[in-house]
Amino acid sequence: MTVGGASLLYLSRDDVAGLGLPMSDVLAAVEESFRLKGRGEVGLPAKIGVEAGGGAFAHAMPAFVPAAGALGVKWVGSFPGNPARGLPAVSGLIVLSDPATGLPTAVMDATLVTALRTGASAGVAARWLAREGAAVAAVVGCGVQGRASLRALAEALPGLREVRCRDVHESASSSFVSELSAELPGLEFRVCDSAPEAVVGADVVVTAIPMDGGRPPLDAGLLVAGALAVALDYDAAWTAAAMAECDRLVTDDLSQTQATKAAGAHLAGLPVIDADLGRVVAGLEPGRRDAAQRILCLNLGIATHDVLTARLAYERALAAGAGTRLPL
Numbered sequence: 001m002t003v004g005g006a007s008l009l010y011l012s013r014d015d016v017a018g019l020g021l022p023m024s025d026v027l028a029a030v031e032e033s034f035r036l037k038g039r040g041e042v043g044l045p046a047k048i049g050v051e052a053g054g055g056a057f058a059h060a061m062p063a064f065v066p067a068a069g070a071l072g073v074k075w076v077g078s079f080p081g082n083p084a085r086g087l088p089a090v091s092g093l094i095v096l097s098d099p100a101t102g103l104p105t106a107v108m109d110a111t112l113v114t115a116l117r118t119g120a121s122a123g124v125a126a127r128w129l130a131r132e133g134a135a136v137a138a139v140v141g142c143g144v145q146g147r148a149s150l151r152a153l154a155e156a157l158p159g160l161r162e163v164r165c166r167d168v169h170e171s172a173s174s175s176f177v178s179e180l181s182a183e184l185p186g187l188e189f190r191v192c193d194s195a196p197e198a199v200v201g202a203d204v205v206v207t208a209i210p211m212d213g214g215r216p217p218l219d220a221g222l223l224v225a226g227a228l229a230v231a232l233d234y235d236a237a238w239t240a241a242a243m244a245e246c247d248r249l250v251t252d253d254l255s256q257t258q259a260t261k262a263a264g265a266h267l268a269g270l271p272v273i274d275a276d277l278g279r280v281v282a283g284l285e286p287g288r289r290d291a292a293q294r295i296l297c298l299n300l301g302i303a304t305h306d307v308l309t310a311r312l313a314y315e316r317a318l319a320a321g322a323g324t325r326l327p328l
């Protein structure tokens with residue numbers, strides 16, 4: 001039985017990729033997501049999750065952004081063993097619903113949406129927290145999120161000139177360089193032999209390595225004065241001592257970060273957080289206070305980014321006639 005003849009739009013991974021969502025549009029949507037969240041104008045409970053063994057987990061992430069008419073939920077898995085099986089580490093589905101009726105309007109693959117919005121969250125952090133004139137970026141973990149992050153940094157940092165990249169797999173860093181140097185010809189790329197080599201002297205550091213419980217590769221004494229570190233991988237990359245050394249700790253959502261720490265599987269050594277990036281973007285609290293501060297921004301990933309980015313994809317798909325109609 002169908003629901004009053006209603007249907008939803010299904011967008012496969014190829015359908016979403018075929019829409020060619022530009023990073024500049026996603027960056028604007030994610031910045032707006034931060035701003036609205038900072039003003040308290042969204043529904044955003046902390047994500048809930050289940051641990052699935054070996055560092056794998058799955059999260060359920062609902063959000064409502066009334067100003068954009070975006071209501072939805074992401075079901076996403078992070079399975080660090082997947083790349084060895086030829087599968088993406090991060091995958092899932094997003095369901096969008098009509099905010100007026102609650103009826104589902106779209107179901108789409110979440111892989112690309114997640115990468116775009118996660119990279120954009122690093123871009124927004126850089127725009128608001130990097131020191132003026134930031135020219136050197138380091139990317140530690142040259143996988144899916146690392147690539148998206150560099151695309152966003154290139155949009156957000158007009159002075160960016162040099163990119164250092166570090167991956168434990170040489171093939172990952174070399175494909176990162178060949179793919180992104182073609183896309184971003186104004187940047188000079190350097191492959192580094194260790195994570196510390198990439199980080200010392202960088203103005204902005206993005207880390208996106210697996211959360212597999214291994215010892216973090218980045219310790220205290222590496223982040224130079226004035227640098228910004230954006231961790232997309234919880235506490236996988238930086239030791240507790242390195243985090244404690246920062247002058248300012250910012251996160252994409254204070255209550256979600258506190259809930260994640262309280263849940264116990266991650267962030268045991270996390271120091272007290274000073275600021276919420278949403279409130280910084282909304283102008284409600286300061287970001288960087290001076291050019292010498294070391295800032296760590298911990299972006300765990302928030303669902304308002306997902307539903308706003310998915311909404312962009314849905315609108316584009318409707319305009320392009322993309323995807324497959326399914327009865328409810």
Ligand SMILES: NC(=O)c1ccc[n+]([C@@H]2O[C@H](COP(=O)([O-])OP(=O)(O)OC[C@H]3O[C@@H](n4cnc5c(N)ncnc54)[C@H](O)[C@@H]3O)[C@@H](O)[C@H]2O)c1
Pocket residue numbers: 078083089090114118140141142143144145146166167168169172195208209210211217231232233234236299300301302
């Ligand atoms: N914060 C968020 O919103 C968010 C969203 C999606 C994914 N993630 C997390 O980001 C991380 C990366 O995800 P992905 O999809 O890019 O995975 P991926 O498998 O595509 O990339 C990870 C890369 O890190 C490399 N690596 C592993 N150990 C390393 C080390 N010690 N030093 C340097 N490189 C190392 C791997 O070789 C791989 O190339 C995961 O922890 C994932 O859970 C966070």
